[in-house]
Amino acid sequence: MVSPAHFIALSVILFVIGTVGVLVRRNAIVVFMSVELMLNAANLAFVTFARMHNALDGQVIAFFVMVVAAAEVVVGLAILTSIFRARRSASVDDANLMKY
Amino acid sequence: MTGSVQSAMALPAAGIPTLHATGIQQAAWLLLALPLAGAAILLLGGKRTNSWGHLVGVAMPVLSFIYGAMAFGQMLSYPAAERSREIVVYQFINVDRFQVPLGLQLDQLSICFVLLITGVGSLIHIFAVGYMSHDPERRRFFGYMNLFLAAMLLLVLGSNYLALYAGWEGVGLASYLLIGFWQYRPAAAVAAKKAFIANRVGDVGLSLGIMLMFAQFGTVTFTGVFSAVPSASHGVVTAIGLLLLLGACGKSAQVPLQSWLLDAMEGPTPVSALIHAATMVTAGVYLIVRSAPIFNLSADARIAVAIVGAVTLLFGAIIGCAKDDIKKALAGSTMSQIGYMMLAAGLGPAGYVFAIAHLLAHGFFKAGLFLGAGSVKHEMNEEVDMRRFGGLARVMPITWVTFGIGYLAIIGVPPFSGFFTKDPIIDAAFAKGGTSGALLGTAALIGAGITAFYMTRVMIMTFSGERRWEEGAHPHEAPPVMTSPMIVLAIGSAAAGGFLILANRLLNFLGPVTGVPPTLHGIWTKSGVGALILLVAGVALAWVMYGRREVPVTAPVGSPVTVAARKDLYGDAINEGLLMRPGQWLTRLSVFFDNRGIDGLVNTLAAATGGSSGRLRRVQSGFVRSYALSMLVGAVLLVGALLLVRL
Numbered sequence: 001m002v003s004p005a006h007f008i009a010l011s012v013i014l015f016v017i018g019t020v021g022v023l024v025r026r027n028a029i030v031v032f033m034s035v036e037l038m039l040n041a042a043n044l045a046f047v048t049f050a051r052m053h054n055a056l057d058g059q060v061i062a063f064f065v066m067v068v069a070a071a072e073v074v075v076g077l078a079i080l081t082s083i084f085r086a087r088r089s090a091s092v093d094d095a096n097l098m099k100y
Numbered sequence: 101m102t103g104s105v106q107s108a109m110a111l112p113a114a115g116i117p118t119l120h121a122t123g124i125q126q127a128a129w130l131l132l133a134l135p136l137a138g139a140a141i142l143l144l145g146g147k148r149t150n151s152w153g154h155l156v157g158v159a160m161p162v163l164s165f166i167y168g169a170m171a172f173g174q175m176l177s178y179p180a181a182e183r184s185r186e187i188v189v190y191q192f193i194n195v196d197r198f199q200v201p202l203g204l205q206l207d208q209l210s211i212c213f214v215l216l217i218t219g220v221g222s223l224i225h226i227f228a229v230g231y232m233s234h235d236p237e238r239r240r241f242f243g244y245m246n247l248f249l250a251a252m253l254l255l256v257l258g259s260n261y262l263a264l265y266a267g268w269e270g271v272g273l274a275s276y277l278l279i280g281f282w283q284y285r286p287a288a289a290v291a292a293k294k295a296f297i298a299n300r301v302g303d304v305g306l307s308l309g310i311m312l313m314f315a316q317f318g319t320v321t322f323t324g325v326f327s328a329v330p331s332a333s334h335g336v337v338t339a340i341g342l343l344l345l346l347g348a349c350g351k352s353a354q355v356p357l358q359s360w361l362l363d364a365m366e367g368p369t370p371v372s373a374l375i376h377a378a379t380m381v382t383a384g385v386y387l388i389v390r391s392a393p394i395f396n397l398s399a400d401a402r403i404a405v406a407i408v409g410a411v412t413l414l415f416g417a418i419i420g421c422a423k424d425d426i427k428k429a430l431a432g433s434t435m436s437q438i439g440y441m442m443l444a445a446g447l448g449p450a451g452y453v454f455a456i457a458h459l460l461a462h463g464f465f466k467a468g469l470f471l472g473a474g475s476v477k478h479e480m481n482e483e484v485d486m487r488r489f490g491g492l493a494r495v496m497p498i499t500w501v502t503f504g505i506g507y508l509a510i511i512g513v514p515p516f517s518g519f520f521t522k523d524p525i526i527d528a529a530f531a532k533g534g535t536s537g538a539l540l541g542t543a544a545l546i547g548a549g550i551t552a553f554y555m556t557r558v559m560i561m562t563f564s565g566e567r568r569w570e571e572g573a574h575p576h577e578a579p580p581v582m583t584s585p586m587i588v589l590a591i592g593s594a595a596a597g598g599f600l601i602l603a604n605r606l607l608n609f610l611g612p613v614t615g616v617p618p619t620l621h622g623i624w625t626k627s628g629v630g631a632l633i634l635l636v637a638g639v640a641l642a643w644v645m646y647g648r649r650e651v652p653v654t655a656p657v658g659s660p661v662t663v664a665a666r667k668d669l670y671g672d673a674i675n676e677g678l679l680m681r682p683g684q685w686l687t688r689l690s691v692f693f694d695n696r697g698i699d700g701l702v703n704t705l706a707a708a709t710g711g712s713s714g715r716l717r718r719v720q721s722g723f724v725r726s727y728a729l730s731m732l733v734g735a736v737l738l739v740g741a742l743l744l745v746r747l
Contacts, residue, residue, distance in 0.1 A: 026725075031724075095724070099721055
């Protein structure tokens with residue numbers, strides 16, 4: 001029997017993978033993907049808890065997260081494309097002009 | 101205290117109603133406006149007015165004098181109780197309960213000053229046309245002189261203390277400008293500053309006095325203050341009196357604010373004659389006499405005035421004995437003579453009239469003496485050392501005679517002015533009674549003897565004896581434009597005192613304003629005879645020391661008293677030791693505290709903020725991933741903290 005604890009454990013694993021990906025990878029596309037992973041880990045947690053409590057709130061929030069994530073990816077990829085055009089690089093460490 | 105109140109009640113001074121001016125007196129503002137217009141034309145007109153500026157400068161005081169004489173004539177046509185007339189030029193300050201009209205008051209006291217200021221002023225302006233003829237800045241000189249006249253007339257005509265104060269500051273400014281007229285000479289520039297600063301000290305006293313009046317009585321007009329003052333407490337009245345005395349000390353060069361007057365002689369001689377002898381320096385006496393209703397109520401304030409006067413009259417006379425600079429000797433004498441006036445003013449109603457009488461007579465003879473000194477200086481290539489004069493009587497006969505008449509007037513030889521005006525002061529001082537009366541009278545009596553000594557010394561060293569001139573000096577008589585004012589002033593010096601005192605003319609005229617002395621003495625009094633004996637002794641001593649013996653060209657070392665007197669009785673040293681040095685230490689201490697303490701605190705704080713923010717901004721590395729790590733750490737900490745609280 002698959003209990004909610006398993007889903008939560010999976011969610012945590014996905015979130016940690018996503019976090020590590022955001023922190024250690026330089027390629028912006030991979031960073032994006034890792035962010036998606038984190039968001040989906042959160043979604044999984046929301047849906048799990050919604051099922052546990054027999055409420056729809058968590059499900060609804062999951063949809064919202066997906067919508068926002070889609071919008072974010074659109075904007076993010078657009079920025080990424082223009083940075084790549086300007087600097088011939090997709091590394092997040094190369095885009096470091098905004099500093100002291 | 102009760103005694104003084106009762107005696108004050110008997111006085112009419114505060115009770116005279118002031119009526120509105122009619123007829124020609126309605127244009128009393130012309131008195132001020134004429135010289136003010138002259139000053140404006142000359143100072144704003146610039147070099148365009150160079151060729152004819154001095155004529156405007158002379159015409160304005162003369163016109164002002166003519167108008168003043170007409171106003172005086174109209175005043176004489178009124179009965180004594182209706183002679184105080186006022187015009188309101190405009191509302192100077194109009195703030196709720198603080199109402200100050202710029203009023204001009206023509207009464208018996210102010211008209212005396214108007215006639216003295218414009219009359220003697222006109223003569224000195226005429227003299228200055230000749231005296232300053234070679235000066236390229238003559239126009240500016242006349243501009244300043246006219247400015248002075250306007251301010252001085254405002255001082256004596258103002259019908260409230262604020263207008264008086266405005267004039268008071270105006271004459272201070274004009275005095276500063278004129279002492280420093282030859283500002284390229286360091287001594288003149290320093291003397292001007294010194295005069296200004298010493299005057300400021302006195303001005304603080306006067307302004308505090310006026311503020312105290314407003315705080316206590318809610319008004320600064322003469323009529324308002326004088327009607328309110330009897331109901332004020334004794335302490336307040338005395339405080340106002342002493343503050344006014346401080347103001348008078350500054351302007352009239354009385355001890356302890358005397359030191360500026362001797363240095364003020366750096367100015368052109370007509371300035372010394374008009375401002376630092378005849379008119380401005382007597383403003384202190386005017387202030388005291390004008391404030392008679394205040395001083396009548398406080399015996400303590402009166403005795404302070406009298407003591408200041410007595411000390412200064414000896415102080416100035418002793419300085420006058422040792423100075424070799426003819427102008428400084430005369431300046432010492434001015435201090436001394438104003439000391440007599442202050443002494444008289446400090447005697448209350450018994451002396452006010454005599455103070456004014458001596459003031460008017462002094463205006464004539466001291467202006468005449470200074471013009472004589474100026475005439476000599478002009479002809480001796482700007483030499484002022486009397487040890488370099490001698491034997492000038494032959495070559496400058498008119499100067500000699502006019503100066504001689506002034507000399508006879510100041511030492512008090514009958515029937516010249518000083519005899520009539522000085523002896524009543526000595527007599528009134530003795531008549532005061534008690535120890536204070538005896539001391540004040542003795543001081544005045546000794547002063548008369550010393551006056552005779554130092555004036556005889558000046559006279560002998562300048563006009564008699566051998567010619568000790570510098571090489572290249574070719575003195576001859578001054579041109580008529582200079583000698584004619586001297587002649588007029590000499591006539592005034594000879595006659596003014598007798599005219600004013602005999603038949604009680606000035607007494608009857610001024611009585612309604614200043615009050616009448618309780619007892620009147622004749623012309624020949626015991627103290628008068630005593631003064632004459634001392635006079636003869638002083639003249640004889642001076643004759644023995646300077647007339648019979650040869651005057652050495654370089655000054656001998658002299659006695660300790662002479663040495664002290666040459667250094668102005670250490671007036672400057674005292675100021676320096678008591679005020680300047682502690683003041684400098686105080687400023688140094690404040691500067692140190694400011695730099696190290698206050699600035700140190702602020703600077704340290706600023707440096708700490710700057711330094712730490714400089715280090716802190718390094719956190720903004722621009723690396724997205726390090727920001728993400730910070731966010732993660734923050735989020736973990738936050739969640740951890742929440743869990744910890746929950747558990």
